[in-house]
Amino acid sequence: MSIQQCLTAEVAAMSELASLLKSEQSALADGDMDALSETTSGKTVLLRKIAELEKVRTTKMTALGFNGKPEGMKDYFTQSTDDTEYCAMLWEKLLSISEQAKEDNRTNGLLINRRLSQNQTALNVLGRGGSTGSLYGPTGQATVNTGSMKGMVPR
Template identity: 35%
Template sequence: MWIASGRPDLATVATGTKSAFLQTLLSEAEAVQQFVDLLKLEQSALSTGNTDDLPSYTDKKMVLAANLNRLAVERNAFLATQGLGANLVGIGAWFANHPKEHQANNTWSSVLALAREARELNRLNGELIQIRMQYNAKALEALKGGNHTLNLYGPDGQSTTSNQNRIDEAV
């Protein structure tokens, strides 16, 4: 049984059909690719300083992450029906037992490669965020006058440099 999105539902995957498993892997590869594409957009925004879109990227990443988690549950449910573990060893064993499932194997290889790319992009984006935060902190510190607060002008508009009398007070 298929849900409206064209993907198998969990009950179908759990029955152990290879076609539902392949569809889950194809959906997973598509979702990871979308995540990679979004991380690239985020990296571009961070690199150029165009941070206005970052909140919407975060929202989209959360939706994609939820979808990826759901697809992993489907994949793991299928592996469980085959008596295999819900891990790399389990999926490796499934492919070893089904050497003619080339499309599924190639799709899974794509999922793994895309996941590595996403992990690296996420790491780089984290570094860009740290650099931007350091830059902003330094700029803020410069605007505040560093560690030496200089009150150059008082509320009356007169100079108030440290420990020096005003010219009009010396007279």
């Protein structure tokens, strides 16, 4: 596999991941747990594939005498071969898609945190029995929650 082929495959995989992150964002906003489950498994597969492709590219770069890190890519592009200009374009596209995917992933993390916070608030309300502080006991009779309540002075 050539550097160009590696970059082409990486761009395709990263584009797929970016699209999946957008789908995840919609699923989070809509509360669609089935779609969310699908996106999670798809992300795992794609992240593995991207890591493998990056490893192949790094190995190829090292074999060609270049540093496998991003700085080495810039050195590779200074060569005057036929495909380096196209590879440079692919590299820039990969970096751009990766940056957008990173931002979408950050946004999804914020959505997840907000959803978790809402769920925790709902659980807290249910655990306290709502604003009145009472719950129905096993006998069907209302019982008062005797747990400590901050800011309340017992009488």
